[in-house]
Structure formats: C-alpha cells, structure tokens
Amino acid sequence: MDSVFQALGDSNRRTLLEILRDHPATAGELAEALPIARPGVSRHLHVLREAGLVDVRQEAQRRIYSLRPAPLAEVDVWLEDYRALWLNRLDALHTEVTRQKTQSRRSCS
Amino acid sequence: MDSVFQALGDSNRRTLLEILRDHPATAGELAEALPIARPGVSRHLHVLREAGLVDVRQEAQRRIYSLRPAPLAEVDVWLEDYRALWLNRLDALHTEVTRQKTQSRRSCS
C-alpha cells in the first residue's frame, strides 16, 4: 500500500500510467513521452512494477508495458471509508447552493 | 497532487488520518497512537497539513487537528478515469483485490 501511493506520488509516473491506460507501450515509446533521459524512465517503470501497477512482457528486444489496475482498485477500496466525509459535505454544499439559488430566484422574480 | 499521494504513502500518516476520520484530536493524542517520538509526529502532521489533508485549530496550548477530505475527493476524481479498467473485469479481479486487502490488513495496519 505504501508502495502504491508512493509510486503515484510522482507526476512522471502518473503520466506513464495515463499512457498505459489507453494502450500498452514499449519502454522507448514511454521514454519519449517524458522530459527525462531513458534510464530515468526505466527506473520509474521499475517503481511502477514493484508497486504492481504495471506488467512487462518481453518481445524480442522490446519490453512491452501494460497497466495492472488491481492496486488502483485497492486505493479505491481504501478511499471507501473516507468517501462519506466529502459526500456529506458536498450534499450540504449542494443543498446550500440550491437554497441560495431558490432564494435568488425568489428575489429576482 | 504529488503532495497528496506522497502524504498518503506513509503508513504512520495514514494511521493519523484514520484516527481523524472518527474525530478531531490533539497532537498529543495522535502522538500516542504512533510508535515514534513526538517531534516525528509533529512533522508528519506538518506534511499532512501541507497536502491540505488536515486542518489545525489552536485552543490554548493545545493544537486540535481535524480531517480535510477535499484532497481525497481529488484522488477520487483522478481514479475515475481508471475505474472502468477494473469494473469491466470485476469478477476476475475481485478475488485478487480481496486477497491483497486481507494481506495488507495483516501486514500494514
């Protein structure tokens, strides 16, 4: 769990995930998408693999990476216990907004 | 966004959030819940505050911390674009997710 959040705590790595969300890609393709040198990308991919967020499949000399959503599902499960906190607040906000809306509607007409 | 995920990437800090989910607490109460010394807790709380995950209110010499769910809502929104990936194959992933969940309960909390 630590490793998943830590992996997500870097914007370069989130960019990689965003690409892999659409389609698997080789390390080279992924490297071109980031503003850093190849070895850096390689290590970011290593971190993602350690966190279970990514799968690698070797095809000749190419490494093809693909997204592994299971850890994200874990994050979703973790969030579950907190979701009520902002849903309640959003609810309160929502009712407040509609109240003010009806109030302004009342004052407008 | 980086700061939120990085803040969540430490089990001590997640423990603090878990306590604050139930009720606000003073720094001292929170410190007793962690296996580390007071100044360490103080800095963890600082990290959580920087990430916007926590609010502080001073009351005499006590600092009362409370949970601020907004950044977690942001995480929820970020997850949204990935959710389809495991919802589509929910049955295939369900067993794995629950397995890892019990595993992480056993080890990390």
Added chain:
DNA sequence: GAAGTGCGTATCCGTATGGTTACGTACCTG
C-alpha cells in the same frame, strides 16, 4: 561473428525523507 537496436544496471550527485535528541515558545497554574 560484427554492427546496430532496445533496454536495463551501475555509479555518481544533490536533495528529500524519516527517525532521533535537545531546545525554544506559548500558555495555564501556583
């Protein structure tokens, strides 16, 4: 087999992190 391609690992460097102990500060209490 020699050369080229694709990618990882090794090493180095500056900075950040997580823990500690020692100290400082603000506040209540006697």
Added chain:
DNA sequence: CAGGTACGTAACCATACGGATACGCACTTC
C-alpha cells in the same frame, strides 16, 4: 514570577529518491 504542560523547530544522522552519464546485455540483421 516560577514551574509545568503541550507543542513546534533545529540540528543531526542514515537512507532513499530523482536526475544525469557511462556501460553492459540480449537480440536481430547483415
């Protein structure tokens, strides 16, 4: 005003991280 209480900050240490460059290894191709 002296002293205790509840914190945070400073200084220090070991380790980890993110970046770079240089190198190594596996595979294809000629």
